[in-house]
Amino acid sequence: MEAKGISQAVIGRLPRYFRYLGELKDEGIERVSSQELSDIMQVTASQIRQDLNNFGGFGQQGYGYNVEYLYEEIGKILGLDKEHHLIIVGAGHLGQALVNYMDFERRGFLFRGLFDIDPKIHGTRIRGIKVRPMQEMERFVKEKEIDIAVLTVPKSVAVGVAEQLVSYGIKGIWNFAHVDLHVPKGIQVESVHLSDSLMKLSYNLSSYDGQIEVE
Amino acid sequence: MEAKGISQAVIGRLPRYFRYLGELKDEGIERVSSQELSDIMQVTASQIRQDLNNFGGFGQQGYGYNVEYLYEEIGKILGLDKEHHLIIVGAGHLGQALVNYMDFERRGFLFRGLFDIDPKIHGTRIRGIKVRPMQEMERFVKEKEIDIAVLTVPKSVAVGVAEQLVSYGIKGIWNFAHVDLHVPKGIQVESVHLSDSLMKLSYNLSSYDGQIEVE
Numbered sequence: 001m002e003a004k005g006i007s008q009a010v011i012g013r014l015p016r017y018f019r020y021l022g023e024l025k026d027e028g029i030e031r032v033s034s035q036e037l038s039d040i041m042q043v044t045a046s047q048i049r050q051d052l053n054n055f056g057g058f059g060q061q062g063y064g065y066n067v068e069y070l071y072e073e074i075g076k077i078l079g080l081d082k083e084h085h086l087i088i089v090g091a092g093h094l095g096q097a098l099v100n101y102m103d104f105e106r107r108g109f110l111f112r113g114l115f116d117i118d119p120k121i122h123g124t125r126i127r128g129i130k131v132r133p134m135q136e137m138e139r140f141v142k143e144k145e146i147d148i149a150v151l152t153v154p155k156s157v158a159v160g161v162a163e164q165l166v167s168y169g170i171k172g173i174w175n176f177a178h179v180d181l182h183v184p185k186g187i188q189v190e191s192v193h194l195s196d197s198l199m200k201l202s203y204n205l206s207s208y209d210g211q212i213e214v215e
Numbered sequence: 216m217e218a219k220g221i222s223q224a225v226i227g228r229l230p231r232y233f234r235y236l237g238e239l240k241d242e243g244i245e246r247v248s249s250q251e252l253s254d255i256m257q258v259t260a261s262q263i264r265q266d267l268n269n270f271g272g273f274g275q276q277g278y279g280y281n282v283e284y285l286y287e288e289i290g291k292i293l294g295l296d297k298e299h300h301l302i303i304v305g306a307g308h309l310g311q312a313l314v315n316y317m318d319f320e321r322r323g324f325l326f327r328g329l330f331d332i333d334p335k336i337h338g339t340r341i342r343g344i345k346v347r348p349m350q351e352m353e354r355f356v357k358e359k360e361i362d363i364a365v366l367t368v369p370k371s372v373a374v375g376v377a378e379q380l381v382s383y384g385i386k387g388i389w390n391f392a393h394v395d396l397h398v399p400k401g402i403q404v405e406s407v408h409l410s411d412s413l414m415k416l417s418y419n420l421s422s423y424d425g426q427i428e429v430e
Contacts, residue, residue: 097309205401
């Protein structure tokens with residue numbers, strides 16, 4: 001499959017296609033036109049066709065898309081046909097919430113270990129997963145072939161922990177600390193900045209109150 | 216202050232300016248040039264000038280930006296000079312994690328109540344905030360002038376709960392359920408789709424492995 005030069009904007013929309021196609025599949029729907037997808041996803045049919053054409057050959061004129069096939073193919077493009085092995089660094093409330101979110105496992109994101117600096121919780125288990133001291137992280141990452149680390153540590157230590165993780169061979173960081181991480185080429189970082197999202201909501205509330213027009 | 220017609224892309228970048236300016240302020244730095252900001256934020260100086268020019272009159276040729284003033288002004292634009300009153304609907308792990316995140320309170324986002332369908336946890340408190348039955352939500356929202364509801368309920372019930380909240384007068388929904396909410400005009404929704412973010416990371420890991428070039 002040809003997938004060169006796909007923009008991050010298109011990539012960012014793929015999980016949403018995947019979600020809607022999964023829902024259609026669960027409803028037993030076998031095919032869908034770009035117009036029907038457009039209606040339920042509230043994006044233009046032309047955008048859908050353009051996005052999916054990046055990956056070539058999914059649709060058939062006058063037939064539409066085969067739901068299951070498209071769902072499976074987008075899953076493969078997203079790398080969901082492979083298992084990922086994750087650790088969570090920072091076993092606080094957010095780390096625990098993520099471990100308890102079953103949807104990730106269903107998609108092949110398997111939590112292998114939890115790490116925390118607090119000796120009081122070392123050895124305890126969250127949904128069966130043991131909380132370990134930071135000192136064990138290097139060996140664990142290397143032995144268990146961990147590819148993704150979820151960073152739910154305070155901002156003040158996040159940069160240092162990220163550097164450690166990269167030196168241990170971690171390829172992907174899912175960053176929840178409220179700081180931008182600068183990592184070497186070849187390391188992927190995806191950040192979820194919750195405060196930024198809440199501030200954006202606050203802006204939109206204020207500007208609507210004040211009748212400021214937004215493009 | 217002129218703030219009409221600001222695009223969502225600019226708005227989306229404001230919290231990041233706010234964060235960096237806050238850090239400079241905490242370090243006691245009084246002024247900063249767009250070039251210095253550019254270096255630490257890793258965006259172009261021209262983008263910074265363009266973004267901030269949307270709001271008019273912050274910089275002075277040859278002087279740069281007054282850090283504290285710019286920080287305060289961006290805070291006002293983001294609506295952070297006002298208090299927001301929030302409820303969390305869904306007192307599971309994620310809801311609890313959000314209540315425990317002190318940064319939000321510091322920014323004026325005050326959690327007033329938690330709601331859940333599980334009678335076993337009604338009356339318990341999380342960081343002092345009582346968990347209440349869903350039946351009390353309407354009265355609570357109206358009496359306490361709640362403006363933002365945080366949705367941390369399962370996907371299957373999120374749409375129904377969002378409709379209820381809107382009918383009670385909620386103006387903003389911070390949505391963590393993995394579903395798109397379609398709300399009446401004038402209601403603001405900001406969604407955090409954690410699974411989408413993790414899938415994007417997975418894509419970038421796969422495409423880098425396979426040496427697929429990304430724009």
